Amino acid sequence: MSCTSCQSKSLTHDHISGNVICTSCGTVQSFDNFDSQTYGHDGPIGTYIHVGSVGTGSILNYNEKKIYESKKLIDEYAYKLNLTCQRFVDVKNMIDEVTQGEFGLGKWFPILIGACSYIVMRMENKSLPMGEIASVLNCDVYELGRMVTRVVEFLNLKLPEFDIVIMFEKVFSNSKLAKLVELERDKLEQMRQQGVILLNCAVKWFLTTGRRPMPFVAAVLVFVAELNGVGLRIEDVAKEVHCVGGTCRRRYSELLEALVKVAQVLPWGKDVNVKNIMKNAPFVMRYMEMKSMENKKEDEKRVKFGGVNFDGMVRECLEKDFDYGIDENEVETDARYFDMDDRRGFNRGGVGNGDKIELSHVCLKMIYTNEVDGRRLSRVSEEKDVGLDVMPPSFVNGCMVNERRRAKINFAKVRINNVMHPSRPDAGDGENFGSLECLFAEKRKRRKLGEIDWEDFIIETLLLHQVKQEDIETGHYNTLVALHVFNCENM
Structure with a gap:
């Protein structure tokens, strides 16, 4: 039996009204509650109709019950x-x-x-991972993402x-791993600061992009734990944050390589190298700190000689909203690693007395729009040099x-050319021959240089069909x- 609408x-029987209801659209199925006539010694004695099953009363009862049960379900999840009371109200609305x-x-x-819980938390810049929500709902994270x-x-x-x-x-503050709970507060704070530094650097190095x-x-949590002599298994951390262990290990390797x-x-x-980087990690962290401090001193010198630190002024005004939730007492400690560059090209040297500078409401609006609105420019992505400036790994x-x-x-x-013109020497384009050995260096153990594989056969076939080299370089072999x-016109 299927819904008439x-x-x-997905049909269910309502014990109150006696109707069969569709749980997908809420339609009450027609004539489902009709009872056949009963017979006595003198013939038919009438028809019995369930109470509340006629007219609109059954639909109203079902809607009221549906809304009641729905709100109970919202309360439960x-x-x-x-979720706090205010966020619960926002989700329900x-x-x-x-x-x-x-x-x-x-x-x-x-x-x-x-999905609504995730959106409400995201709109308030609070953290509620999809993996955690999916584990509570016992649903697929992709299905949750589509609903979002x-x-x-x-x-x-x-x-x-x-x-x-x-x-x-x-994750760091709410972790229930025994090895973290047993640590002293000072060591936990040191690990937290190290993790914040590494994550900001990872954003600058495009390791989190896409x-x-x-x-x-x-991966960062496991790294800072190992850096401070706390042995955490990456599988345990991955399970706690509802992630795949293999993916976490790959991110950990990428962090070590950087x-x-x-x-x-x-x-x-x-x-x-990657094997001994943990022994050298304290020196690397210190070097990154010195590089960021070095750039900060240069900015302070510019301000000292008559310039005005517009970036510092804007950041100071907006620090509470954009300091990743760090306490006010810790802003100075963490902010020394990440200072914004002179992105707007202000002529600091040409400004006279900084105390006499007045910014109009139009200028302040322009600064706010360019620097803050919509978070188009992040302090992380524009931070100072920390010892490494790389291109996105996907681009490389x-x-x-x-x-x-x-x-x-x-x-x-x-x-x-060798097959079609055996008497001629190699006439192919050899501009990239020298680099081929380097490109195949990592695969020498699996196959020798010069051997051909399925990709080589496909490329030869496309070249014989006069496909442009630019099209072949895209790698869309199936389409080409x-x-x-296999195009019928060419056969």
Whole structure:
């Protein structure tokens, strides 16, 4: 039996009214509560109709019960997610707006509760990971993410930028791992500050760009714990933050590789590698601190010689809102690592007496719009030099893949030329031949240089079908083969 309105199979029997109700759309199924006539000695004696089953009374009863049960469900999950009273009200109001006051009792409704909870917390710059919500709801995180997207688009909302530092501090302070709970307060504070520094540097190094934040939070937590002599298993931390252990290990390796690059400037930097970076990590951290302090002193000299530190002035006015939730007493300690650059190009040397400078409301509005509004510019991404300035790993990997593919194309041209013109010497484009050995250096153990694989065969086939080299370099082999090789017009 399916619903007469939406054709859904999710039908349930209402014990109060006796009707069969669709839990997806709330439609009461027609004529379901009709009882056949009963017969006596003298023939039929009438028809019995359940009380409250006629007219609109049954629908009203169902709607009232549905709303009541829905609000109870919201209360239950709000308690499990540790939402405050105000946030609970915000979640309920958001669900009311999304469902237009209808609420719901289907399997989708708890996911909607989780999505609205995530959005409310995100709008207030508070941390509530999707993995944690999904574990409470016992649902798939991808399904929860799709619901978040639908709600955001329906309400036309603009979520603020995700703050990975706030997430780290919440995980660090709420961790129930025994090895962290037993530590002294001073050591915990030192580990927290080290974690904040590393996360800000990771954002500057693009290690968190386009990635899920929680695996990197777990990686940093394991690193600072090991740095302070506390042995944490990355699997235990990954389980606590509801992440995959393999992903956390990859982020941990990427963090170590970045610190190895920073350590190359040390006198013994050439001997530092991923295996011994932990022994050199205190020196690397100190070097990063000195680099950031060095830039800060340069800015102070400019201010001393008649300039005005506009960046410092703006940051001081907005520090409470944009210091990642750090206490006021600790702002000076952590802020010394991360100072904003002179991004706006103010002519500091040309300003006379800084005490006589007056900023109009128009100027202040322009500064606020450019620096703060929508969090378009983050203090993390514009921070001072900390010893390493790299390109995004995805961009670097893409360039390496294109270079490798270009070299394979050139070798394919040589092989084709040798077959078609055996008497001629190699006439292929050899501009990238020298770099091929470096590109294949990591794969020598698996196959020898010069051997061909499936990619080489595909490239040769595309070249023989006169496909442009620029198109082959994109790597969309399936599309190119379908368009140029298996196209009926070319056969």
